[in-house]
Amino acid sequence: MRPDILTNRRSTSVPARETPLSRRYKRILENWVPVGLSYFEDWPERPNCGHFFGGAHWYGSDTAGPAFVFAALANSPEYDSKRTGCSKEELRELALKGIRYLCFTHDTGPAECIRPEKSLGNPRTWGTKWGERGRGFFPESQCGTNLSDVGLTALLLGNMVDDETWTMIARMHEDYAERFGAMAPKSGVYTNTQMEENGWTSCGLASVECFLSNSPHAKSWAETARRWMFSTTTTQQDTKNHAQFSDGQTVRELTGQTFVALPDYMAENHGMVHPSYTGSSVMFTGRLGIIYGTFGAKVPEHALFNRREIYDQLKRTTDRTGSMHPVQGMDWPYIPPDSGTLTHATAALFLDDPDGAFFESRALETLEQRAESVGGRMHDRQIAEIVHGPQDPLIIREHNIVSPAHTYFLHRIFGDGPDPASVAAVERRLTGVKVYPHSGFVFHRHRTGQSSLSWRNDIMALPLNKDGLYTVAPASGSFLANIDVQDRPDSHDLVSVRVDEQQDGFAAAMILDRAQRSVRQEVLFAGLPSGISLSCERLTARETITVQSVDQGFLRIVNEDFKALRGNCNGYRTVHTPGGSDRFDSYVTRDPDSDVVKTYDHPAWLNVDNRMGIVYTGTGKTVYHNRHHYKVWRAVADDLTLSRVDEPFPVTTGKTISELTALIAPDCSHQETSGIDSLILEAGRSAIGLLADNHLAVANFGEKSAAFTFRAKRSELSAIPIFEGVTRLDEDNIAFDRNLGAGDARLQEAILNIETDGALEVNAAETGVVWARNTGAASALVTHNGTETRIPPGEIAVLK
Secondary structure, rough: OHHHEEEEEEEHHOOOOOOOOHHHHHHHHHHHHHHHHHEEEEOOOOOEEEEEHHHOOHHHHHHHHHHHHHHHHHHHOOHHHHHHHOOOOHHHHHHHHHHHHHHEEOOOOOOOOOOOOOOOOOOOHHHOEEOOOOOOOOHHHOOOOHHHHHHHHHHOOOHHHHHHHHHHHHHHHHHHHHHOOOOOOOOOOOOOOOOHEEEEEEEEHHHHHHHHOOOOOOHHHHHHHHHOOOOOOOOHHHOOOOOEOOOOOOEEHOOOOOOOOOOOOEEEEEEEEEEHHHHHHHHHHHHHHHHHOOOOOOOOOHHHHHHHHHHHHHHEEEOHHHHHHOOOOOOOOOOOOOOOHHHHHHHHHOOOOOHHHHHHHHHHHHHHHHHHHHOOOOOHHHOOOEOOOOOOOOOHHHHHHHHHHHHHHHHHHHHHOOOOOOOOOHHHHEEEEEEOOOOOEEEEOOOOOOEEEOOOEEEEEEEEOHHHOOEOOOOOOOOOOEEEEOOOOEEEEEEEEEEEEEEEEEEEEHHHEEEEOOOOEEEEEEEEEOEEEEEEEEEOOOOOOEEEEEEEEEEEEEEEEEOOOOOOOOOEEEEEOOOEEEEEEOOOOOOOOOOEEEEEOOEEEEEEEOOOOEEEEEEEEEHHHEOOOOOOOOEEEEEEEEEOOOOOOOOOOOEEEEEEEEEEEEEEOHHHHHHHOOEEEEEEOEEEEEEOOEEEEEEEEEEEEEEEEEEEHHOOOOOOOEEEEEEEEOOOOOEEEEEOOOOEEEEEOEEEEEEEOOOOEEEEEOOOEEEEEOOOOOEEEEEEEEEEEEEEEOOEEOOO
């Protein structure tokens, strides 16, 4: 490595200050220092080397992150050694040992310097080098963010870093440049976006640009880095944008044919629209801010392209804990300790978004309470030493302390940004309904939580209360049917979906064929302005089959023990039914026989912990599975299934397999749940109607437009809601006449409610005018809004 191509800098441009926000992050990091110290070990193969968490995790993240944490804290002008029990000098020494270890065990280090043969984490990485040479673009490029953390750590340590170490770090950067410095960004939208890959590669190349700033190739590397930043958020519609962007190039020219986001600015990865990967585009902008800011350089405008459009979708779907709503399920841990502070902080600082500042404050508050609940750690130690996550033992994920460390340093460099928006302002801007046609879901943010319905990738609905993901986990396949048909592997063939999208409510009719088209799945799902969700799902055999099992109404109930988390996650959940209450404790064991399974025989309603009430009727039994043993852990969580049929049974063509109709009321006590009324309105085989909370939701599952009459018994209603259209009353029945197109859904709010002793035909116009004709033989008394109107037989009266 020629010394003349190295950066001249051996010191940072970070202001010697703390801010109100940075101090809060600093305290989290300081409380974690004893944890990091307990997982540090010297590495005797080379002088002055050591590692964290066994030293052999993916891409060097075991040590790169904690080393950066220690170096960042040692850079603080307000570091509290009494809190950590460790001096600044000791932190620097350990950080230096960490980056020296990473230098020697990287692909560019001596061949004999490999990582330990046994470690924490996944055995596939033990006894190997990191840098991933020869493994292909994905793993090799993923080292870019850890490479940048190594470079930042060295810069923070300044003259403490000897020439040998500095040269080894430069060699790692040059190696990354040789691999990716002339490579074009990757394109990928469906199933697995290239958004994250392009983002982390841009970080690696930005670090190359800054660290090797004197190289004759520095300008070329900088141009390549900017291309990767820009291509972290490109969509197909950008090819139609002829506006000038940078250096004489238009958006269209820079985009080329590289696309990573869906046209509605979401991204899907692992076969699902995924908030973690969509958010990565904004998060990596924050990482770029740290890199350039630490080196005293300006963040390129390419790092901001389309970030506002993407963050506008993310914040709409972020819950009140700062967690982003996984509309199609989550394959990683459901509620990570840091739910996205860097993403929200980046929006606040670089997009000047006060909503971003608001959601950062919520995510930070959640993180503080989580960490306080588990003794300053990221995860409860007892649980982390037992369970295995989707990829690795949970204990290794303690290194993710680096996430709040990045947010801490971003604030150190750029300050705190705009004041957070008020709760009222955020809710006013974001409350409502939005359909994402390309992603395949509808999202409803309401005053008591949020809900979503997905008809692509993962067929599911996810109703949440104000606790967000901390009460109902975003499990794949939530709420809608999971069916196992003998000799018919599952498949998804969308027949139709129609959404009646309103300002603060929606109704959706979804028709799919499942299990190699042997099963027809029909779903009416509605979100009411109050936050109540209505659902009616019916499964019908399209041929003679044997059904092995079918679950409907599955919700994964988070049952964590975070004592500091303000009234939730108290170490148990209580399930209330008409028959009484059952407490289900939270704990984790290695014993597969430790689970508790409770079965309920068709209760009329069920309430979870006075946080969510469900009024329902279904084919099968109700099961609450209180889990203590996990094959794959994503959270301490129990499984509630409203309707389960777990014995095989034959079904002939055209017959109903199973059905579930439910009303879900977020933030509802069990006493309130027991008093909720809802009605199922019959209208023949091809249509269904639901009446609740002064709203009518109807759907036509037929192949043709038709006129339907949705019927209910008068005895079931004390007051009769009147909706736009025709409502007919006789002595015993209520009938709502509606015309619906094929596959259509409709949601209506009552214009008024009446009480009457007579037979009437009531017409309500779109303008709100309501008139009634007495169709009976005797005069009818109609009461509404405290007004009484007497209508003689055959006469018409205007009610409103």
